[in-house]
Amino acid sequence: MTGRVVTPGRTFKERAEHALANAGLQAAMRNLDRRLFTAADVERTTPWLKDRAASIRRETLSDLDGWLDRAAAALEAVGAVVHRAATPADAARYVVDLALREGVREVVKSKSMATEEIDLADALRAAGVASLETDLGEYVVEVAGERPSHMVTPAIHKTIPQVADLLTAEAGRALPPDAEVLTRWVRDHLRPRFLAAEMGVTGANFVAADTGTVVLVTNEGNGRLCTTLPRIQVVLAPVDKVVPRLADVSVLLPLLTRSATGQALTNYVTMITGPRRAGELDGPEQVHVVLLDHNRRRLLGTPYEEMLACIRCGACLNVCPVYRHTSGHAYDSVYTGPMGKILTPLLSGGEEGCDLPFASTLCGACTEACPVEIPLADLLVRLRSDLRGPGPLVRPGSARRPPPPSPSAPDRLGVPAGGPGSRPRRLPGEGYPWWAGGAALPSPRRDAPYGRRRLGFAAWAALWSTPAGYRLGAAASRAGARLLGRTRWTGRRVPGSGEWTVTRDLPLPAARPFRDRWAARESGVERW
Amino acid sequence: MSSPAGPVGRLRSALEANRCEVHLATPAELPENLAALAASAAAGTPVAAAPGSGADGGSGAEAAVGPSVRRAIEMLAGDGVEVVTPGEPAWAARLPSAGVGITGADAAAAAEGVMALRSGPTRPRATSLVPPVHLCVVPESVVEPDFEAALARALAGGPPSALTWIGGPSRTGDLEMRTTMGVHGPLRVVVMIAVDR
Amino acid sequence: MAPRPTVALLVTCVVDQIAPDTGVAAVRLLEAAGVDVAFPPAQTCCGQPALSAGEPEAAARLARHTLEVFDGYEAVVVPSGSCAAMVHHWYTRLLTGRDRDRAGTLAARTFELSRYLVDELGVTDVGARLDTTVTVHDACHGLRNHGVSRSPRALLEAAGATIVEMAEPETCCGFGGTFSQHHGALAGALADAKLGGAAATGAEWLVSGDAACLLHLEGRRRRTGAGPRPVHLADLLARGLPARTGAPGADGP
Numbered sequence: 015m016t017g018r019v020v021t022p023g024r025t026f027k028e029r030a031e032h033a034l035a036n037a038g039l040q041a042a043m044r045n046l047d048r049r050l051f052t053a054a055d056v057e058r059t060t061p062w063l064k065d066r067a068a069s070i071r072r073e074t075l076s077d078l079d080g081w082l083d084r085a086a087a088a089l090e091a092v093g094a095v096v097h098r099a100a101t102p103a104d105a106a107r108y109v110v111d112l113a114l115r116e117g118v119r120e121v122v123k124s125k126s127m128a129t130e131e132i133d134l135a136d137a138l139r140a141a142g143v144a145s146l147e148t149d150l151g152e153y154v155v156e157v158a159g160e161r162p163s164h165m166v167t168p169a170i171h172k173t174i175p176q177v178a179d180l181l182t183a184e185a186g187r188a189l190p191p192d193a194e195v196l197t198r199w200v201r202d203h204l205r206p207r208f209l210a211a212e213m214g215v216t217g218a219n220f221v222a223a224d225t226g227t228v229v230l231v232t233n234e235g236n237g238r239l240c241t242t243l244p245r246i247q248v249v250l251a252p253v254d255k256v257v258p259r260l261a262d263v264s265v266l267l268p269l270l271t272r273s274a275t276g277q278a279l280t281n282y283v284t285m286i287t288g289p290r291r292a293g294e295l296d297g298p299e300q301v302h303v304v305l306l307d308h309n310r311r312r313l314l315g316t317p318y319e320e321m322l323a324c325i326r327c328g329a330c331l332n333v334c335p336v337y338r339h340t341s342g343h344a345y346d347s348v349y350t351g352p353m354g355k356i357l358t359p360l361l362s363g364g365e366e367g368c369d370l371p372f373a374s375t376l377c378g379a380c381t382e383a384c385p386v387e388i389p390l391a392d393l394l395v396r397l398r399s400d401l402r403g404p405g406p407l408v409r410p411g412s413a414r415r416p417p418p419p420s421p422s423a424p425d426r427l428g429v430p431a432g433g434p435g436s437r438p439r440r441l442p443g444e445g446y447p448w449w450a451g452g453a454a455l456p457s458p459r460r461d462a463p464y465g466r467r468r469l470g471f472a473a474w475a476a477l478w479s480t481p482a483g484y485r486l487g488a489a490a491s492r493a494g495a496r497l498l499g500r501t502r503w504t505g506r507r508v509p510g511s512g513e514w515t516v517t518r519d520l521p522l523p524a525a526r527p528f529r530d531r532w533a534a535r536e537s538g539v540e541r542w
Numbered sequence: 543m544s545s546p547a548g549p550v551g552r553l554r555s556a557l558e559a560n561r562c563e564v565h566l567a568t569p570a571e572l573p574e575n576l577a578a579l580a581a582s583a584a585a586g587t588p589v590a591a592a593p594g595s596g597a598d599g600g601s602g603a604e605a606a607v608g609p610s611v612r613r614a615i616e617m618l619a620g621d622g623v624e625v626v627t628p629g630e631p632a633w634a635a636r637l638p639s640a641g642v643g644i645t646g647a648d649a650a651a652a653a654e655g656v657m658a659l660r661s662g663p664t665r666p667r668a669t670s671l672v673p674p675v676h677l678c679v680v681p682e683s684v685v686e687p688d689f690e691a692a693l694a695r696a697l698a699g700g701p702p703s704a705l706t707w708i709g710g711p712s713r714t715g716d717l718e719m720r721t722t723m724g725v726h727g728p729l730r731v732v733v734m735i736a737v738d739r
Numbered sequence: 740m741a742p743r744p745t746v747a748l749l750v751t752c753v754v755d756q757i758a759p760d761t762g763v764a765a766v767r768l769l770e771a772a773g774v775d776v777a778f779p780p781a782q783t784c785c786g787q788p789a790l791s792a793g794e795p796e797a798a799a800r801l802a803r804h805t806l807e808v809f810d811g812y813e814a815v816v817v818p819s820g821s822c823a824a825m826v827h828h829w830y831t832r833l834l835t836g837r838d839r840d841r842a843g844t845l846a847a848r849t850f851e852l853s854r855y856l857v858d859e860l861g862v863t864d865v866g867a868r869l870d871t872t873v874t875v876h877d878a879c880h881g882l883r884n885h886g887v888s889r890s891p892r893a894l895l896e897a898a899g900a901t902i903v904e905m906a907e908p909e910t911c912c913g914f915g916g917t918f919s920q921h922h923g924a925l926a927g928a929l930a931d932a933k934l935g936g937a938a939a940t941g942a943e944w945l946v947s948g949d950a951a952c953l954l955h956l957e958g959r960r961r962r963t964g965a966g967p968r969p970v971h972l973a974d975l976l977a978r979g980l981p982a983r984t985g986a987p988g989a990d991g992p
Contacts, residue, residue, distance in 0.1 A: 201726060234713065234714050235727025239671065264690035267689070279656055283707035284707075287701040291662075292663075294703060375919075375929070376916070379909075379911065382883055471794035474797065475786070479783065481781040511920060513923025514919060518961070519962060528763070
């Protein structure tokens with residue numbers, strides 16, 4: 015990411031350790047309200063919401079291409095310009111070209127994770143167009159030169175005194191660490207820029223395919239200002255934002271806002287259907303909607319398709335014990351928390367964030383909190399097997415690229431490419447449920463089926479699937495433990511214990527395993 | 543007046559929970575009460591009034607309150623308060639200085655405490671956005687029990703170019719998750735619910 | 740008189756090799772509750788370490804072995820929520836065809852220890868008497884994939900223990916299997932949060948149904964001195980059973 019402060023550390027592990035040692039960050043993260051409104055609360059108060067929401071999402075995903083076509087047609091019918099962007103670079107280029115063509119000097123942006131995904135602010139600035147974040151939390155992180163650390167509360171990692179220092183530098187006069195004063199200063203400072211900006215860029219919470227309506231939610235009103243005053247509006251909508259009908263948002267919106275902030279609805283919901291109409295005094299003259307793919311449609315038909323149901327509520331972040339201790343910057347990705355751990359490797363085709371799925375205890379709190387019932391913990395487990403290991407599938411700068419899906423690989427329905435009668439080479443693991451569906455990632459199993467990790471665990475499983483092999487292995491580790499003396503606990507690092515002993519004492523095998531004691535009891539030597 | 547358990551009563555509670563100031567007014571009371579509220583909120587600055595007219599694609603509910611609001615505007619003008627309306631050339635120039643913006647509402651959801659405003663030639667979006675005080679007149683007839691019903695009502699006749707839902711004053715929780723008011727939208731939202739009796 | 744039910748004990752590799760006293764305690768509790776226990780000696784490991792490392796084929800191999808070993812028993816009892824959850828949640832996802840059917844059958848007959856006693860057998864009072872204060876850690880996989888929450892508390896209350904709930908009983912302790920080997924600092928921080936929450940209750944014991952979580956927490960407590968003593972539910976309840984004759988041969992922690 016050009017121009018952004020890089021969090022110290024090359025891996026999640028290193029960045030997490032920095033985060034743990036950062037007392038200010040740890041204090042700030044304690045403000046994160048873990049249980050604003052959980053899936054269990056939704057179940058209790060409005061149980062029909064989850065079921066209806068899940069069914070709307072599944073309906074959309076079962077024919078995403080069809081819904082996208084309908085949405086594009088509806089948007090065009092109400093006078094919006096639609097651009098389908100396959101990649102982030104394509105999307106950014108479209109917006110930059112538009113800005114330059116229209117003589118735009120400054121863009122105001124309303125909070126949008128998709129604009130982070132395409133690095134829009136950097137692309138605009140590189141082309142000489144000023145870009146201003148208007149959401150208060152996003153503005154703060156922009157001033158700090160950082161990325162948002164949470165998709166709903168982007169500056170959760172900052173304390174109020176830290177924000178005061180940051181904005182004092184910007185204001186050129188001392189601002190006190192008082193939330194009211196700081197809020198007032200941001201309002202007054204940004205207001206003239208809203209009035210002068212020629213282009214407003216927003217994301218979209220939903221895009222309705224029947225009416226061509228873009229739906230945006232904010233509490234602050236910056237979304238409204240970005241879509242009311244500038245003469246050109248750009249909406250950056252990832253393809254998974256499409257919903258079949260505008261009426262569907264009466265189910266999805268309350269679910270989103272309850273899960274995100276505990277509110278029944280956000281303070282503002284803006285539903286935009288095309289540019290201003292004849293006779294209207296405000297509203298944009300042009301509305302451009304960029305539909306961004308970025309490897310999302312590739313997930314259809316794979317077990318990872320479920321991730322496209324995500325409504326970006328942030329509930330999984332709020333309950334994740336790892337996220338709460340490390341905060342978003344440890345992930346070094348646009349999307350953080352459990353959903354980010356899954357989405358980052360998938361959207362990048364296995365090139366980024368490959369250590370993220372391993373940075374989880376798999377506790378399942380995320381699955382429990384998700385209002386649209388995405389099995390997040392299961393997807394993390396699945397990703398661990400689809401990624402060869404915590405390192406990237408392709409080392410940056412290496413000549414070797416992952417091959418495209420093999421022509422002999424079965425297609426999405428499992429039919430071999432040569433037709434039902436042909437027989438492609440059978441690879442290890444095929445026939446397991448893991449192989450159902452198409453390839454969401456370049457597959458290490460097809461690339462190099464016999465990596466070191468696989469061989470190691472295959473050998474372990476071969477040994478331990480026989481009682482004799484298990485007893486042999488257990489005896490070996492007992493023998494090893496005896497080298498450390500007749501102790502139950504050790505502080506010393508032993509082979510296989512990894513970083514356990516960095517922070518804890520390690521328990522050693524008992525001199526007599528349970529099965530020996532059982533045998534002794536069966537033979538009457540021991541009584542319980 | 544309407545009971546607390548009815549739709550108007552529930553809307554009032556929900557709006558107040560969202561930090562709106564809520565008043566009820568009968569048709570007889572509405573013009574004078576509205577004028578008094580607007581004058582006090584404006585405190586010497588212009589009043590921007592855009593209640594809309596039924597002819598411009600709104601929900602038609604303005605027919606219920608339009609005459610009362612226009613009467614209130616006359617009273618304000620009579621008291622020497624500067625009032626601008628969208629039809630006038632002065633609208634664009636004076637709106638940024640206005641201390642209060644008056645609008646109607648095309649639908650309201652009692653359970654969630656939100657009001658829906660359709661855009662139109664006589665209903666600029668900025669009226670409820672730019673001035674620091676938003677004064678919203680909600681006819682009783684547009685109050686629905688919940689968001690789903692209110693959405694259906696607000697969309698009747700097809701979606702407008704902008705349908706804006708408002709729950710209360712602008713706010714943020716971005717600073718250590720403490721709520722502060724008045725970020726980019728109005729700091730105060732005053733709701734006058736026009737009830738039949 | 741109705742015959743005593745027989746269950747097969749899936750002792751788990753962690754309990755077998757590192758915390759065998761917990762296995763002994765589990766057997767004593769079951770027998771005190773009127774259940775006969777069988778121990779199929781060919782059992783090895785449920786396969787969870789392979790799965791969480793990203794090697795489902797290796798996990799499936801161990802799953803198939805486990806299916807063989809426990810075929811035919813009317814109930815399988817496990818003194819670990821996460822191993823029971825492995826059988827419940829993952830076996831049918833890992834296997835295909837006939838193996839998957841057998842996995843479904845096994846899952847329906849497999850129970851974590853406290854859930855077996857309370858929900859299957861209908862017993863909360865196993866004859867244990869405890870005069871102590873405890874706080875409960877709800878181990879993640881047992882809680883979320885196997886519904887272990889009410890049953891440990893029911894057993895503790897029936898034994899007369901006073902339960903003081905900590906602020907976040909269901910938040911992960913930081914063990915997470917391979918996570919605690921690769922992310923030592925984070926695992927320690929999560930353990931500190933759990934031990935701190937437990938300490939704030941003033942309880943004498945931190946009770947859980949997962950031996951691995953407890954070993955991780957005890958290991959951290961030995962470094963920091965913070966928090967009440969972590970103990971397995973079975974071990975604590977067995978302490979409260981009437982004394983038995985004979986040498987227990989314990990090599991406890």
